[in-house]
Amino acid sequence: RKEVEQDPGPFNVPEGATVAFNCTYSNSASQSFFWYRQDCRKEPKLLMSVYSSGNEDGRFTAQLNRASQYISLLIRDSKLSDSATYLCVVAGTYKYIFGTGTRLKVLA
Amino acid sequence: DTGVSQNPRHKITKRGQNVTFRCDPISEHNRLYWYRQTLGQGPEFLTYFQNEAQLEKSRLLSDRFSAERPKGSFSTLEIQRTEQGDSAMYLCASSLSPIGGQETQYFGPGTRLLVL
Numbered sequence: 001r002k003e004v005e006q007d008p009g010p011f012n013v014p015e016g017a018t019v020a021f022n023c024t025y026s027n028s029a030s031q032s033f034f035w036y037r038q039d040c041r042k043e044p045k046l047l048m049s050v051y052s053s054g055n056e057d058g059r060f061t062a063q064l065n066r067a068s069q070y071i072s073l074l075i076r077d078s079k080l081s082d083s084a085t086y087l088c089v090v091a092g093t094y095k096y097i098f099g100t101g102t103r104l105k106v107l108a
Numbered sequence: 109d110t111g112v113s114q115n116p117r118h119k120i121t122k123r124g125q126n127v128t129f130r131c132d133p134i135s136e137h138n139r140l141y142w143y144r145q146t147l148g149q150g151p152e153f154l155t156y157f158q159n160e161a162q163l164e165k166s167r168l169l170s171d172r173f174s175a176e177r178p179k180g181s182f183s184t185l186e187i188q189r190t191e192q193g194d195s196a197m198y199l200c201a202s203s204l205s206p207i208g209g210q211e212t213q214y215f216g217p218g219t220r221l222l223v224l
Contacts, residue, residue, distance in 0.1 A: 008148070032210040043199060043215040044151065087150050094139065094203075095164070096213060098150030 001026055004090050006099035014107050017078050021102045023088030024070045032091040033064055035073050037084045038101065044087055047073075078106045110134060112216035114200050120222045121190055128186045129219045133202030140183050141213060142175055143199040144168065151199050157183060158205070190223045197221075 006023045013019045033050035048055065050062040050071050061074040071090075075082055083106045088099040113132045121127050133140050138159050143151035154173070156164045159180040169175075172190075177183040187194055197220050201213040 004150075034210075034212070041220075043217050045215070046212055049210055049212070091211070094156060094211060095153050096141075096143075096151075096201075097153070098143075100148065100150050 002099075003027060003097045004088055004099040006088050006102050008100050008102060010103040010105055012105045012107055013078055015078060015080060017106075018074065018076045019078055019104060020075075021073045021086055021088075021104075022070055023072070023090075023099050024068075025088075025090040025097075026069070027090065027092070027097075028066075028069060030090045030092060030097075033062075033071050034089040034091070034096075035060075035062055035071075036087040036089055036098075038087055039084050044098075047086070075104075078104075080106050080108060082106050112200055112202050112214055114198075114216040114219050116219055117217060118220045118222075120224065122224050123192060124189055126186065126188045127190060127221065128184055129198055129200075129221075131183045131185070131200030131202075131216055133181070133183070133200070134214060135181075137202035137204050137214075138180070139203045139205060139211070139213075140177055141201040141203075142183070142185050143201065145197040145199055145218070146195075154185075187221075190221075192223045195221055195223045 035047040036044040037047045038044045054063045059076045085101040140157045142154040145151040157177040197218045200216045203213045
């Protein structure tokens with residue numbers, strides 16, 4: 001079993017739609033959680049950290065469920081510019097473990 | 109630009125040749141990481157430095173790979189006797205040791221290696 005698992009997609013959604021991605025992790029001792037965004041042939045860029053209480057940044061909402069060992073990302077009112085790969089990251093004291101990424105394509 | 113920089117951005121080499129990549133982290137960051145990413149996969153951890161000390165190496169890092177960070181600033185990753193399976197994007201990231209709270213890693217643009 002992979003340490004961090006994501007549905008690779010692709011998720012094809014129309015502009016304005018709401019889309020949600022989930023990610024599960026196997027190490028219950030994991031301490032930090034993130035969502036990174038990666039555009040084609042570019043480096044990963046931090047989208048948001050994920051906190052136990054859940055957190056929101058504009059159209060993006062992240063949730064953490066430690067009991068079930070999953071994190072989620074919700075994107076509301078999708079824009080064409082949201083098209084990218086979304087990488088789930090789980091970390092211990094320093095090392096990042098990435099999921100394979102979920103591809104999102106927002107269609108006009 | 110005060111972000112993480114990597115050079116070269118692209119490298120094409122023949123099998124059996126040696127290659128060296130450089131990473132310049134964000135200036136005040138004491139931690140530096142190397143990752144490798146292949147198509148359709150997320151980045152995979154290779155190695156980690158805190159200041160000049162290399163504190164962990166992944167089993168993915170075979171004997172042909174070596175990384176250094178001699179003065180605790182920039183780092184180099186060398187691959188000796190390259191193989192076609194080494195073709196990948198090599199990403200460098202840096203961070204500041206957190207004092208409480210989460211540590212956030214910032215990535216460079218990567219070096220794309222193609223071994224023919």
